[in-house]
Amino acid sequence: MGATGSIGDSTLQVIAANPDDFTVSAVTAGNNIERLAEICHRFQPKFAAIADEASYNDFKSAVASLDIETACGEAGVLAAAAYPTDRVMAAITGFSGLKPTITALQNCSIVMLANKECLVAAGSLFMDIAAQHNTTVLPVDSEHNALHQLLVSKSVEDVRHLTLTASGGPFLNLPLVQLAEVTPEMAVKHPVWSMGEKISIDSATMLNKGLELIEAQHLFSVSADKLKVLIHPQSIIHGLVTMHDGSVMAHMGTPDMQIPIAYCLGWPERLKADIAALDLAAEGELSFLAPDFNRYPCLELAYEALNAGQGVQTVMNAANEIAVEAFRKAQIGFNDIAGLIRATMDKMTDADISCLADVYEVDQAARRQAFDRIPL
Numbered sequence: 554m555g556a557t558g559s560i561g562d563s564t565l566q567v568i569a570a571n572p573d574d575f576t577v578s579a580v581t582a583g584n585n586i587e588r589l590a591e592i593c594h595r596f597q598p599k600f601a602a603i604a605d606e607a608s609y610n611d612f613k614s615a616v617a618s619l620d621i622e623t624a625c626g627e628a629g630v631l632a633a634a635a636y637p638t639d640r641v642m643a644a645i646t647g648f649s650g651l652k653p654t655i656t657a658l659q660n661c662s663i664v665m666l667a668n669k670e671c672l673v674a675a676g677s678l679f680m681d682i683a684a685q686h687n688t689t690v691l692p693v694d695s696e697h698n699a700l701h702q703l704l705v706s707k708s709v710e711d712v713r714h715l716t717l718t719a720s721g722g723p724f725l726n727l728p729l730v731q732l733a734e735v736t737p738e739m740a741v742k743h744p745v746w747s748m749g750e751k752i753s754i755d756s757a758t759m760l761n762k763g764l765e766l767i768e769a770q771h772l773f774s775v776s777a778d779k780l781k782v783l784i785h786p787q788s789i790i791h792g793l794v795t796m797h798d799g800s801v802m803a804h805m806g807t808p809d810m811q812i813p814i815a816y817c818l819g820w821p822e823r824l825k826a827d828i829a830a831l832d833l834a835a836e837g838e839l840s841f842l843a844p845d846f847n848r849y850p851c852l853e854l855a856y857e858a859l860n861a862g863q864g865v866q867t868v869m870n871a872a873n874e875i876a877v878e879a880f881r882k883a884q885i886g887f888n889d890i891a892g893l894i895r896a897t898m899d900k901m902t903d904a905d906i907s908c909l910a911d912v913y914e915v916d917q918a919a920r921r922q923a924f925d926r927i928p929l
């Protein structure tokens with residue numbers, strides 16, 4: 554799911570490198586007909602769905618020569634999510650990935666989760682559905698994937714804290730006064746990772762690391778006080794586990810999403826991925842620093858949401874999606890992203906969530922609140 558995106562592309566590269574181990578059964582996209590059709594011709598899935606109904610006829614024409622079932626709209630994407638298969642890659646971006654990912658949890662025994670927003674928005678309700686259906690959720694996010702590997706045969710009770718590393722994004726060293734002038738083009742140019750636009754902007758504000766803190770809280774069932782963030786510009790160490798006895802274990806790898814994806818596709822075995830080995834001598838130095846909330850106010854907001862609970866987490870996620878979209882359209886400035894999220898969170902402190910219907914309701918209400926604050 555999200556086959557035409559950055560994670561989708563990396564997943565298909567790992568599959569292409571392991572043709573004896575995998576076939577692709579179903580694929581989905583938002584509206585990128587050309588790329589989805591190209592994927593269908595190359596990987597020959599049995600089912601393909603495009604969310605954008607207006608693109609459907611063109612898509613059908615583009616795959617007319619293939620033996621493939623097609624569908625469109627939300628129902629089409631959900632049908633793809635329920636298509637019989639051994640594992641699903643959940644890599645649709647944002648809240649729009651929630652319903653399809655839940656459908657995958659209900660229909661497939663292994664879900665590889667890249668879409669962190671759906672876990673931030675639905676938290677323990679999401680994990681409960683996985684548990685009810687006996688579905689294994691494997692984290693694709695490199696930091697959580699690292700922690701997942703480090704925590705094998707360890708109990709979180711024995712852990713003093715878990716550390717997520719962060720590159721610091723493109724503006725780590727930009728003078729603070731210049732942040733107000735940052736453009737969307739500058740914000741999407743990540744210094745280390747090659748990713749979709751939304752997550753690249755989230756990395757620039759470091760709200761991405763905030764989403765990841767909340768993702769880690771739900772994935773690993775740890776309390777907020779056990780979660781830390783460390784800036785590590787080279788992105789070689791992805792996660793650290795500090796035990797009560799003082800031992801610290803780190804997971805390393807070159808910053809390439811094919812590595813955690815290969816781990817998820819192979820789990821519990823290890824695949825032979827054709828990825829250049831980590832060369833620490835060539836790397837030379839690894840550096841670390843604490844995040845500065847003056848530079849990254851969105852990270853401070855995320856810590857607040859982490860401690861506040863599900864309602865505020867859902868609100869923060871929705872407000873961020875609206876803010877990032879407004880920034881991309883140059884309707885607000887870079888520094889306004891945090892302000893818009895702050896104002897929405899302040900307005901909705903009593904957001905309460907006890908079931909999935911509440912998640913959708915709170916998400917919509919937060920979107921309206923945030924949207925109303927965008928200057929026309």
Ligand SMILES: NC(=O)c1ccc[n+]([C@@H]2O[C@H](COP(=O)([O-])OP(=O)(O)OC[C@H]3O[C@@H](n4cnc5c(N)ncnc54)[C@H](OP(=O)(O)O)[C@@H]3O)[C@@H](O)[C@H]2O)c1
Pocket residue numbers: 554555556557558559560561581582583584585586604630643644645646647649667668669670693694695746747748749750751752810
């Ligand atoms: N990229 C990374 O390195 C990375 C790392 C860790 C986690 N993640 C997470 O993985 C997810 C995907 O990130 P990405 O970087 O791959 O994003 P991306 O490049 O923007 O790709 C997003 C995918 O979702 C599809 N999509 C968008 N809206 C949709 C909708 N309403 N219904 C169905 N499909 C829709 C897109 O289709 P179209 O192409 O047709 O628009 C595309 O296939 C995000 O949640 C991100 O936070 C990404």
